[in-house]
Amino acid sequence: xxxxxxxFYSALWAYSGWQSLNAMTEELIDPTRNLxxxxxxxxxxxxxxxxxxxxxxxxxMTPAELxxxxxxxxxxxxxxxxxxxxxxxxxxxxxTFATLLANTLAFTRPWMVAAREGTLPRILGMIxxxxxxxxxxxxxxxxxxxxxxxxDDVYKVxxxxxxxxxxxxxxxxxxxxxxxxxKPDLPRPFKLSLVIPIVFVLLSLFMVxxxxxxxxxxxxxxxxxxxxxxxxxxxxxxxxxxxxxFLSFEAYVTFRLQLLLNVVPQDQDVKIN
Numbered sequence: 001x002x003x004x005x006x007x008f009y010s011a012l013w014a015y016s017g018w019q020s021l022n023a024m025t026e027e028l029i030d031p032t033r034n035l036x037x038x039x040x041x042x043x044x045x046x047x048x049x050x051x052x053x054x055x056x057x058x059x060x061m062t063p064a065e066l067x068x069x070x071x072x073x074x075x076x077x078x079x080x081x082x083x084x085x086x087x088x089x090x091x092x093x094x095x096t097f098a099t100l101l102a103n104t105l106a107f108t109r110p111w112m113v114a115a116r117e118g119t120l121p122r123i124l125g126m127i128x129x130x131x132x133x134x135x136x137x138x139x140x141x142x143x144x145x146x147x148x149x150x151x152d153d154v155y156k157v158x159x160x161x162x163x164x165x166x167x168x169x170x171x172x173x174x175x176x177x178x179x180x181x182x183k184p185d186l187p188r189p190f191k192l193s194l195v196i197p198i199v200f201v202l203l204s205l206f207m208v209x210x211x212x213x214x215x216x217x218x219x220x221x222x223x224x225x226x227x228x229x230x231x232x233x234x235x236x237x238x239x240x241x242x243x244x245x246f247l248s249f250e251a252y253v254t255f256r257l258q259l260l261l262n263v264v265p266q267d268q269d270v271k272i273n
Contacts, residue, residue, distance in 0.1 A: 008207060009162030014050065018043060019169075020106035026113070032189040108137035116266060119237055123254050126263035135261050159215045163208060164222040170204035173197050 018039050025031045057072055060079055069075040077088035112134040115125030128135035151157050177197055179186075212219040236250075258264065 009158050009166075009211075013162075015043065015046060017046065017102075020102055023106040023109045026109065036190065104138060104141060108134050108141050111137040111140070112266075119233070121236055121254070122265070123257050123263070125266060126258065126261075127266050129262050129264060135263055136257065139261075156215075156218050159211060159218040160222045163211045163215075163219045164226060166204045166211075167208045167222075167226075170201050170208060173201050173204070177201070 021035055021038050021042075025035060028034050057066060057076055060076055061069070061072075065075070066072055073088045073092060074085070077085035081087065111120060111124050113125070114120040115122055115137070124137045124140065125134070126136055127133065148157055148161070177194070180188075180194075242250075
């Protein structure tokens with residue numbers, strides 16, 4: 001079961017670009033139209049490309065050779081491209097670097113917005129003066145990414161991150177369903193049948209439960225990481241009547257980080273083109 005869940009997480013991660021698009025809503029021109037159009041065009045296109053790639057692999061190699069290969073794309077290139085086989089490793093490196101940049105661009109935006117709305121430390125919602133980027137959020141994400149390089153077993157990391165990611169997605173969509181039930185009259189620029197989010201939640205919870213049963217240690221670590229955010233939220237957000245010394249210390253740390261990173265709060269009235 002553990003190997004099956006790793007394969008699920010790996011395969012689904014390859015199609016997870018739609019998450020990046022959702023996080024980039026503020027960066028899009030006319031997101032009501034262009035976000036839906038981007039997802040509708042890109043996801044089927046990626047699906048077709050991946051299917052054709054796997055057909056090519058299975059045409060050039062037997063299933064036993066696929067399983068024995070440490071890098072299927074490289075083995076495929078050595079067999080068919082000859083002296084030009086170096087193209088595949090270069091393409092993989094470029095693709096990996098592009099994915100890293102896209103994820104860094106997209107998934108720092110929710111942190112910036114959360115800080116701007118008061119649910120994360122204010123420094124994470126600030127913008128670098130010269131480059132107009134959320135530098136504190138980018139740096140924090142990079143630090144977390146470096147920590148993930150410490151374990152020597154990449155499959156344990158995949159289990160941990162897959163469990164946390166899909167649990168987070170399930171809870172997020174459940175929250176949206178609850179919000180739709182509690183506030184049915186709110187304006188909703190994106191509308192779809194309730195069947196789709198309900199099926200998504202059920203499938204996500206299925207993967208989360210199976211993953212926890214098959215790899216309880218990694219998933220337990222993931223739950224501990226999630227739970228570590230509770231005291232941070234309780235102290236820095238939920239606690240309203242903070243003593244003067246605490247507010248002074250928080251303001252001092254924020255001010256020093258602003259000077260160090262050359263960042264300022266985002267002005268909602270200024271539109272950056």
